[in-house]
Amino acid sequence: MSINYSERIPNNVDLSTNKTLQRALENWQPAFLNWWGEMGPEGTTHHDVYLRTAISVDPQGWAHFDHVKMPDYRWGIFLTPQEQGKKISFGDHKGEDVWQEVPGEYRSTLRRIIVTQGDTEPASVEQQRHLGMTCPSLYDLRNLFQVNVEEGRHLWAMVYLLHAHFGRDGREEGEALLERRSGDEDNPRILTAFNEKTPDWLSFFMFTFFTDRDGKYQLASLAESAFDPLSRTCKFMLTEEAHHLFVGEQGVGRAIQRTCEVMKELKTDDPVKLRAAGVIDLPTIQRYINFHHSVTSDLYGAEISSNAATYYTTGLKGRFEESKIDDDHKLDNNEYEVMDVAGDKILTRQVSALTALNERLRDDWVTDVQAGVDRWNRIPKKLGIDWVFTLPHKGFNRRIGMFAEVHVAPDGRLISEAEWTHQHKHWLPTEEDRLFVHSLMGRCIEPGKFAGWIAPPSRGINNQPVNFDYVRFN
Numbered sequence: 424m425s426i427n428y429s430e431r432i433p434n435n436v437d438l439s440t441n442k443t444l445q446r447a448l449e450n451w452q453p454a455f456l457n458w459w460g461e462m463g464p465e466g467t468t469h470h471d472v473y474l475r476t477a478i479s480v481d482p483q484g485w486a487h488f489d490h491v492k493m494p495d496y497r498w499g500i501f502l503t504p505q506e507q508g509k510k511i512s513f514g515d516h517k518g519e520d521v522w523q524e525v526p527g528e529y530r531s532t533l534r535r536i537i538v539t540q541g542d543t544e545p546a547s548v549e550q551q552r553h554l555g556m557t558c559p560s561l562y563d564l565r566n567l568f569q570v571n572v573e574e575g576r577h578l579w580a581m582v583y584l585l586h587a588h589f590g591r592d593g594r595e596e597g598e599a600l601l602e603r604r605s606g607d608e609d610n611p612r613i614l615t616a617f618n619e620k621t622p623d624w625l626s627f628f629m630f631t632f633f634t635d636r637d638g639k640y641q642l643a644s645l646a647e648s649a650f651d652p653l654s655r656t657c658k659f660m661l662t663e664e665a666h667h668l669f670v671g672e673q674g675v676g677r678a679i680q681r682t683c684e685v686m687k688e689l690k691t692d693d694p695v696k697l698r699a700a701g702v703i704d705l706p707t708i709q710r711y712i713n714f715h716h717s718v719t720s721d722l723y724g725a726e727i728s729s730n731a732a733t734y735y736t737t738g739l740k741g742r743f744e745e746s747k748i749d750d751d752h753k754l755d756n757n758e759y760e761v762m763d764v765a766g767d768k769i770l771t772r773q774v775s776a777l778t779a780l781n782e783r784l785r786d787d788w789v790t791d792v793q794a795g796v797d798r799w800n801r802i803p804k805k806l807g808i809d810w811v812f813t814l815p816h817k818g819f820n821r822r823i824g825m826f827a828e829v830h831v832a833p834d835g836r837l838i839s840e841a842e843w844t845h846q847h848k849h850w851l852p853t854e855e856d857r858l859f860v861h862s863l864m865g866r867c868i869e870p871g872k873f874a875g876w877i878a879p880p881s882r883g884i885n886n887q888p889v890n891f892d893y894v895r896f897n
Contacts, residue, residue: 425479426501433499435480436583447586448500451597455579458601459494462549464571465556467493471895472568473884475666477501477576480659488885490895496572500583502655511649513745513752514738521651525588529737533650534589536739538596539613540641541581542603544574546617547630549605554627557864559874563624565884565893566670570631573663580656588652615822616718623860624877625678625703629715632671632795637722639664640743640788647741672795673880678703679799680878683806692808698859701875705803705810707860710852712812713833716792717820723785725824726761731780742780743787759783762817764829767837769818789814820851868896 426435431449438445460468471490478487480501509521525533548571558564578600585593603610606618616634621627642664646657682702686692694704724731734740735754742748750757757776762769776783796812803810815833818826830843833850852860867874871890883889 425481426477426499428478428497430499432579433497434501436500436502438500441587444587447594448583451582451586451594454598454601455498455575455582456494458545459548459575462545462552462604463575464493464548464551464568465553467555467568469897470568471897473565473887473891473893474569474572475885477659477663480504480662485662493568493572496575498572498576498579500579501576501659502652503658505651505655509651511738512647513741514649514736515753516649516738517752519649521649521654523651525650529739530589532733532737533653533739534585534592534596536645536734537581537584537653538600540645541578541585541596541600542613543617543638544578544581545600546603546605546612546614547621547634548574549612550617550619550621550630551627554621554624557624557866558868559624559864559877560867560872560879561870561893562873562880562883562889562891563674563877564868566666566674567627568894570635570667570670573667576663577660580660584652584656614722616722619718622857623864624674625708625711625860626715628671628674628678629711630671631667632675633715633719633792634722635664635667635671636791636795637719637788639668640784640791641722643743644740644745644784647745649738672798674877675708676799676802677878677880678876679705679708679802681876682708683803683808684878686808687806692810701863703860703863703876705812707852707856709812710850710856712796713815713819714851716814720785720789720817721821721823723788724781726782726785727774727778728781729778732775732777735777735780743784761825763825764818764837769831769835769837785817789817815850820847868894 426433430438432438432452469492472493473488474491474496475486475488476497477485479485480503511517511519511521551567551571554567555564558567582597582600585597603612605612606620611618621630639661642657642661646654646661648654682697682705685697685700685702689696689700691697694706697704745752754776758773759776759779759782760771761774761779761782763772793814796814800811816831816835818831819833821827830838830840832838863876865874870892873879879889883891
């Protein structure tokens with residue numbers, strides 16, 4: 424399905440045939456561009472950036488690469504092709520035709536789901552607004568900007584659904600998405616993780632590895648939705664999300680690579696000496712892993728959730744890769760294992776699979792995250808360095824769910840308030856850690872050059888050389 428670029432708003436949903444909707448979105452567009460100018464990447468209006476733009480939703484060739492100014496980027500509305508005769512695959516409506524319009528009884532719940540997803544997209548752009556001023560290379564700067572413009576397009580995707588299917592309420596929600604601000608005391612973003620600062624590039628790479636991976640799993644579960652326009656929207660968003668995960672995994676991996684190279688050169692694992700040499704010591708990287716893993720884990724919500732059960736039974740939100748799971752897809756009598764705290768012990772118990780859907784999705788995410796960490800661990804091993812990165816226990820540093828009121832060490836021990844106060848600085852980034860990482864963030868914008876704390880990539884974007892002029896400053 425090709426995308427109509429002759430339209431003011433590029434789309435493959437025949438927007439021109441619905442003049443009321445077209446006018447509403449054209450009225451929203453200037454507000455979006457004002458938001459981008461105010462909260463998008465700082466000082467970049469005139470840069471020519473080597474960006475990927477969707478030109479079709481065909482999986483064989485949906486992207487086109489060229490230099491473009493970000494304010495001129497062709498944001499638009501793209502859904503995967505409609506599948507004729509498609510049936511609902513789970514929940515109480517299993518076997519019925521998928522919905523092209525929102526059922527009245529699910530209207531408010533579905534709107535809340537779409538708004539919450541939509542709110543994460545501009546939030547991450549706001550969190551990353553200043554990173555371009557401290558980029559470690561033109562290659563990395565280009566990748567940051569690609570993530571930013573695609574988060575902007577994902578906002579467009581959710582706003583289209585709100586405008587097209589929720590009337591005045593949807594238009595008001597679309598306006599509110601541009602009014603909230605990440606970290607604002609009076610009008611913050613909806614989810615806590617999207618109000619955290621992203622002050623440095625190590626944090627950015629961790630965010631795209633951990634938190635954008637949460638986005639992958641949330642989008643994949645919404646791609647199962649009985650509401651077909653939401654399903655088709657999320658399926659296309661997932662094709663773009665893959666690059667964000669690549670940026671995160673490769674970015675952290677290149678930081679690890681550079682540190683390990685310097686460890687070999689200096690024949691030391693002393694963090695003080697490594698910091699003096701201008702690289703990020705491995706224990707600090709581990710503390711960043713612990714922090715971002717725990718903060719992102721909270722995005723899945725409580726382990727036991729009646730809301731999650733409702734979303735599933737009503738067909739609004741499925742499981743990750745629902746069609747590949749071998750069960751009845753109704754879960755009336757199924758059970759799932761969750762952790763629980765009983766006195767001074769962490770136990771496991773079986774609960775209704777319907778109420779444990781948040782935990783199942785979190786477990787799917789953890790499995791995927793662990794695979795990425797395993798790939799990071801190949802780097803020190805290959806260089807003969809005795810170091811293994813680990814994920815902290817699921818209960819570590821949690822603010823939501825079973826573990827919100829207790830303290831858990833990374834190795835899974837329940838510990839006292841006093842021990843947590845004494846030890847947590849060994850497990851989470853300290854102010855000193857963050858100041859040190861920040862001190863490394865000098866801007867490096869000569870083609871082919873990289874900051875001293877990060878290794879070059881093995882290859883460039885779209886088969887371009889690593890020293891390609893990914894960003895042209897005008």
